[in-house]
Amino acid sequence: MSFVLTAIIMFAFWLLLSGEFTPILLGSGIVSSLLVAYISHDLLFGNARFGVLAGRFWRFLLYLPWLFKEIVVANFDLVYRTLHPKMPIDPEVRNFQADLNTDMGISMLANSITLTPGTVTMEAKSDGSFTVHSLVRGSDAEDMERRIKRIERGA
Amino acid sequence: MDLRVVLAGLFMAAGCFFLIVAAIGILRFPDFYTRMHPAGKADTLGQALIIAGLIIYWGINLVSVKLLIIALFIMVANPTAAYALANAAYASGVKPWKKGEERK
Amino acid sequence: MFTAAALVVAFAAVLVLYRAIKGPRVYDRLLAVNVIGTKTVVLLALIGFMYERPYFLDVALVYALINFIATIAFLKYRELGRLD
Amino acid sequence: MGGIILDIVLLFFLVVCALAAVRMRDLLSATVVLGAYSLIMAVIWTVLNAVDVAFTEASVGAGITSVLLLATLSRTRRGEAGFEDAPRRRVVTGFRPGNLVLLLVAVFTFATLVYGSTDLPDFGDPEAPIHTHVAPRYIESAYKETGVINLVTAVLASYRGYDTLGEATVIFTAGLAVIVLLRRTRE
Known part of the structure; x- marks a missing residue:
């Protein structure tokens, strides 16, 4: 299943870059996307079943608007702290344990933490332990963890 | 003046503002970890806004799909690169700056 | 409009270059070069529109990929002390 | 006008990068700065409308060269001689x-x-000798004769196909050599 999906995505990318639809170009596109998919299909999706993946993808789309809002808020906060003459920052490093169990969920949380207000991920292990550097004391990421858990499990 | 051109201009101006702020932040902040914040956030948003402006200007076709892919890729890759950098620095024992210390 | 934006982006890249040269740590330099790389991608897209040659976007796309890979390669070297 | 200022800013960037890379004594940092140099150099190629050269600069200059320099550094030492003990020698004036x-x-x-x-x-003069000799013929008949849409690709891969085959052989050999040199030897 992941093989077919990867091949389709690769072929779509090929079409996008070439923009031409002659038989020889289409043919070499099909051959090379099959080859790439054969070599690397386990990297993109892992071994989850199609239904689970589709559900996750849909819930991820629902998560995006909230993420964009947070990114904009984060940036205005950052602009304030950067341009203020006294630079009101007070960095700290914190550890916490997130209850996530797919690699995709963990990397998604790590990237979301980096993009949202006041925090950058410093370390994320596959058992879900995170180390976070925050610009201001007392920023937290629990709300976000809950949302990503919902994407992962579908609850 | 077309409304779409004005909108594209606004988006690009906002993007330029965030990119400049990111540059200033990278120059001004006291240590490596605090510099991650402008590099990971303001830079990502700035480039996304500029590319969004270009998409608005150009309308929907093959070119704007390419632009969209560039923007999405940077939005995934930039925080990942920032994370990889922070993680490497942390693993090699670079100490974070605390308030009141001298700038590095 | 595109020219002005391209100028601003190039100027921001020059500002960040100061950090790339000054350091003090190699991580600061890497961070700066990574940021310069992102700005380059945007700059390429803008230049494509500036001279009305949007096919430059292919170069911008390749850049976005290479910039990421180069950063990861540097970090792998720093972490392991070797590349192989 | 704006284009000229942009060119000046980019060239200024290049000069600063080059000077910094020469003056640095930490070779790893110099490699990083050279990466920035390559990125901007490729933008300049793009401004000059040489997209294929820009592609090469991006992948070879910023990508492969950095990686090869890193591999070399990982086999040798990170600083110039005396980098570790003396922070900075005075330049003799x-x-x-x-x-x-x-x-x-x-x-x-x-x-x-x-x-x-x-x-x-x-620059870009249509009456220049380079533009009046073979270029018009390529532009006129490249699509008819080769069926390739991109003119640069048609010239490189079709009219000068044997040249390109030779170049590809050289690059392939170099790649093989790199793999052989960098391969981890088992103790």
């Missing part, structure tokens, strides 16, 4: 007659090159 001769040679070469460049045709 003072007049030496030999330096004056070198300066004269450099200035003379520069002046000659500038003088020579005044006779070159303008």
Whole structure:
């Protein structure tokens, strides 16, 4: 299943870059996307079943608007702290344990933490332990963890 | 003046503002970890806004799909690169700056 | 409009270059070069529109990929002390 | 106008990068700065409308060269000789007659090159010899004869196909050599 999906995505990318639809170009596109998919299909999706993946993808789309809002808020906060003459920052490093169990969920949380207000991920292990550097004391990421858990499990 | 051109201009101006702020932040902040914040956030948003402006200007076709892919890729890759950098620095024992210390 | 934006982006890249040269740590330099790389991608897209040659976007796309890979390669070297 | 200022900013960036890379004593940092140099250089190629060269600069200059330099560093040492113990040697200042001769040679070469460049045709001049000889024929018949849409690709891969085959062989051999050299040997 992941093989077919990867091949389709690769072929779509090929079409996008070439923009031409002659038989020889289409043919070499099909051959090379099959080859790439054969070599690397386990990297993109892992071994989850199609239904689970589709559900996750849909819930991820629902998560995006909230993420964009947070990114904009984060940036205005950052602009304030950067341009203020006294630079009101007070960095700290914190550890916490997130209850996530797919690699995709963990990397998604790590990237979301980096993009949202006041925090950058410093370390994320596959058992879900995170180390976070925050610009201001007392920023937290629990709300976000809950949302990503919902994407992962579908609850 | 077309409304779409004005909108594209606004988006690009906002993007330029965030990119400049990111540059200033990278120059001004006291240590490596605090510099991650402008590099990971303001830079990502700035480039996304500029590319969004270009998409608005150009309308929907093959070119704007390419632009969209560039923007999405940077939005995934930039925080990942920032994370990889922070993680490497942390693993090699670079100490974070605390308030009141001298700038590095 | 595109020219002005391209100028601003190039100027921001020059500002960040100061950090790339000054350091003090190699991580600061890497961070700066990574940021310069992102700005380059945007700059390429803008230049494509500036001279009305949007096919430059292919170069911008390749850049976005290479910039990421180069950063990861540097970090792998720093972490392991070797590349192989 | 704006284009000229952009060119000046980019060229300024290049010069600063080059000077910094030469003056740095930490070779790892110099490699990083050279990466920035390659990125901007490729933007300049793009401004000059040489997209294929920009592609090469991006992948070879910023990508492969950095990786190869890193691989070399990982096999040798990170600093120039004496980098670890002495933070920075003072540059010896003072007049030496030999330096004056070198300066004269450099200035003379520069002046000659500038003088020579005044006779070159303008950039993008349609009447330049390079544009009146084979280029019109390629532009006219490349699509008919080869069926390739991109003209540069048609010239490189079709009209000069044997050249390109030779180049590809060289690059392939170099790649093989790199793999052989970098391969981890089992103890």
